Amino acid sequence: MTVQQSEVEAGAKQRAGGWLRIDLDALKQNYALLQQKVGREIAVGAAVKADAYGLGVARVAPALYRAGCRRFFVATVDEGLGLRPLLSADAAICVLNGPPRGSEALLLASGLTPVLNSLDQTRRWAALCRETGRKAACLLQLDSGMSRFGLSEGDLDTLCAEDLPDALDIAFVMSHLACADDATSSRNEGQRRAFETLRRKLPALPASLAASSGIFLGEEFHFSLVRPGYALYGGNPTPALPNPMHPVVTMLGGLVQDRWIAPETAVGYSARFVATQKTRIATLSVGYADGFHRRAGGLTSAVLPARPEISLPVVGRISMDCMALDVTALGDMDLPPGTGFELIGPHRPLDELASALDTIGYELLTSLGKRFHREYIESSQ
Ligand SMILES: *Cc1c(COP(=O)(O)O)cnc(C)c1O
Numbered sequence: 001m002t003v004q005q006s007e008v009e010a011g012a013k014q015r016a017g018g019w020l021r022i023d024l025d026a027l028k029q030n031y032a033l034l035q036q037k038v039g040r041e042i043a044v045g046a047a048v049k050a051d052a053y054g055l056g057v058a059r060v061a062p063a064l065y066r067a068g069c070r071r072f073f074v075a076t077v078d079e080g081l082g083l084r085p086l087l088s089a090d091a092a093i094c095v096l097n098g099p100p101r102g103s104e105a106l107l108l109a110s111g112l113t114p115v116l117n118s119l120d121q122t123r124r125w126a127a128l129c130r131e132t133g134r135k136a137a138c139l140l141q142l143d144s145g146m147s148r149f150g151l152s153e154g155d156l157d158t159l160c161a162e163d164l165p166d167a168l169d170i171a172f173v174m175s176h177l178a179c180a181d182d183a184t185s186s187r188n189e190g191q192r193r194a195f196e197t198l199r200r201k202l203p204a205l206p207a208s209l210a211a212s213s214g215i216f217l218g219e220e221f222h223f224s225l226v227r228p229g230y231a232l233y234g235g236n237p238t239p240a241l242p243n244p245m246h247p248v249v250t251m252l253g254g255l256v257q258d259r260w261i262a263p264e265t266a267v268g269y270s271a272r273f274v275a276t277q278k279t280r281i282a283t284l285s286v287g288y289a290d291g292f293h294r295r296a297g298g299l300t301s302a303v304l305p306a307r308p309e310i311s312l313p314v315v316g317r318i319s320m321d322c323m324a325l326d327v328t329a330l331g332d333m334d335l336p337p338g339t340g341f342e343l344i345g346p347h348r349p350l351d352e353l354a355s356a357l358d359t360i361g362y363e364l365l366t367s368l369g370k371r372f373h374r375e376y377i378e379s380s381q
Contacts, residue, residue, distance in 0.1 A: 016373030017285025017321070019252040019340060022055050024378035026246040028067040030232045033245065035068065037215060038222050045071035047211065047229030049079060049096065054291075054368040055233060055249065059376045061086055064232070066381060073227055077103050080112040092171070094139055097149070104128045108136050113171065115139040117149040119158060126167040135169040140202075144175040144195040144209075145187065156201045165202055172208045172225055173199055180213035180221075181239050188217055212237035235361045236351045243351065249365065250345035251372070253284035253292075253302065254338055258327065267324045268316025272297065280328045282312075284341055287321040291367035292343065294318045299356045301348070304330070305340070308347040 013019070035044045046069045047053075052060035061072055061083055071092045074080045077100065080093045087093065094113045098121040107114055108128060116122040116138050129135050143150035151159065159165065175195045179185035195209055206224035212231035214221045216238050228237070236243035260280050267273040267281055275281075284302075288294040297318045301311045302325055313326045325341060344350050350361040357364075 013373050013375070014338065016371070017254050017256075018290055018372045019250075019254070020368065020372040020374045021250040021252070021345075022059070022374065022376050023246075023248050023250070024059065024063040024376055026234065026248045027060065027063055027232060030234065030245050030248065031064055031067040031069060034212075034215060034226070034228055034231060038226055042222050043071060043225040044069060045073060045094075045208075045225055045227045046232055047073045047096075047227055048083065049073060049075040049229070050366050053229060053233050053362065054365040056374065056376070057083060058086055063378060065091055071225065071227075073229075077107060077112065080107075081110055084110055084112065092137070098141075099125065108132065108134065113137050113139060115141050115149075115174065116168075117141045117151070119151065119155045122151070122159060122164055122168070123162070126164045129167050129169075135167070137169045137171045139172045139174050139208075140168070140170050142173060142175045142195060142198040144177075144191040144198065146176055146178040146191070148176070150175060151198075153198060153201075156198060160201060170202075170205050172206045173202060174208040174225075174227075176211065177209065177214050177217075177221075180211065180217060181237070183213075183217060183238070183240065188214075188221070192221060230362055233365060234350060235365075236349075239351065243349065247346045247349065249350065251286075251292075251343045251368075252305075252340035252345075253286035253323065253343050254340055255335055256283045256285050256322065256337060258282040258335055266316075268297070269319060270317055273316035273324070273326075278328075279326055280330065281315070282325045282327045282335065282341070284323050284325060284343075285321065286343065287319045287323055289320045290369035290371055291364070292318060292323065293357055293359070293364070293367070296353070296357055297323070300343075300353055301325075302341040302343050303347045305342050305345070305347065308342075312341065 098117045141150035179187045208225035210221045210226045212228040231237040234248035354361040
C-alpha cells in the first residue's frame with residue numbers, strides 16, 4: 001500500500017505532538033499599539049533576528065510589513081540574505097552585528113544595511129563606498145554604556161579626524177539600553193545623556209535608542225526610530241506592570257495517554273514526583289527537545305483551554321519528548337488522545353513561565369523546537 005504525499009501532509013496537524021499557534025493579527029495589533037504609543041512622526045522598526053525570536057521570520061516579517069513596518073533588524077548577514085527576497089525593496093534590512101570582514105560587497109550588492117559598530121567596520125564600509133562611488137546607507141552604533149557594540153568617544157574622534165562621516169550615508173545613529181526593563185534604573189537616563197553627548201560629535205542625524213522596554217521609558221527615549229522585538233511577539237516590555245501587549249504565541253501539548261495511579265507511585269525519570277493520593281496523570285507529547293525547559297517540571301502548570309480556571313501542575317522531570325501533568329482536578333472527564341493542553345498562551349503567559357524558570361521569555365521563544373505543528377492566524381492581509 002502506498003501513501004500519497006498529500007495524505008501525509010493533510011494528517012500532519014492531527015499527528016503532531018504539540019502545536020504552536022502564532023497569531024499574526026495580534027502581532028499586527030501589537031505593532032499598531034507601539035506605533036500609537038510613540039506617535040506617527042516616529043518610525044517603528046522591528047527586530048526579527050533569530051527567526052523572529054523563534055516564531056518564523058518568513059511569516060512574521062511580511063505580516064509586519066503589512067502593518068506598516070519598513071525597517072527590520074537581523075543579527076547576521078545570512079539572516080538578512082534570507083529575509084531580503086521576502087520583503088519589497090522599500091523595506092530596509094539592517095544587520096545589527098555589522099559586516100564581517102570581506103562581506104561588505106555582498107551586503108551592498110544584496111541591498112542590506114549594515115550597522116557599523118566599530119572603527120574597523122566603519123572604515124571598511126567607507127572604503128567600499130569610496131571605491132564604488134556609492135554612498136550606501138548604513139547605521140552607526142555608539143556605545144552609550146553597555147560595552148557591547150558601538151563606537152566609543154575616542155573612536156568617534158578618530159572617525160571624524162579621518163573624515164569618514166563624509167564618505168557615509170548614515171541613516172540613523174543608534175545605541176542600545178542595558179537596563180530598559182527596569183524603569184527605576186538611573187542607568188537609563190545615564191545612557192540617554194551619554195548618547196546625546198556622543199551624537200553631538202557628528203552632524204545632526206536621525207537617532208534611535210529604544211527597543212521594546214525603552215519605548216515605555218518616556219518620549220525622550222524615542223528619538224526618530226524605535227526598534228521593538230519582544231513586545232511585538234507579546235512579551236511584557238514593562239515587567240513591573242501588567243502586560244500591555246496582546247499574546248501572540250500559544251503552545252499546546254497533545255495528550256498521548258492518561259492513567260490513574262495509586263498513592264506512593266512515582267512519575268518520570270529519577271522518580272522526582274511521587275503521588276501522595278490517587279492521582280490522574282496525563283502524558284503530553286512535548287519535552288525539552290521541543291524547547292520546554294527540563295527544569296520546568298514541578299514549577300509550572302498547564303490548562304485545558306476550555307477550562308482555564310483549573311490549573312494542572314506539570315509533575316516530575318520533563319523528558320526529551322514528553323512530560324506529565326497532574327490532571328486529578330479534572331476528575332473523570334473524558335480526555336481523548338490528542339487533546340491539547342495549553343502550556344504557553346493567553347491563560348499561561350509567556351512571562352510567567354519565564355519567571356517561574358528564572359529566565360526570560362526571550363530565551364523560551366528562541367528555544368522553541370522544530371517539531372511543533374505551526375499554525376499562523378491572519379484574518380486579513
Ligand atoms: C534585539 C535588539 C532589539 C530588540 O530588543 P527587544 O528587547 O526584543 O525589543 C533592538 N535593538 C537592538 C540593538 C537589539 O539587539
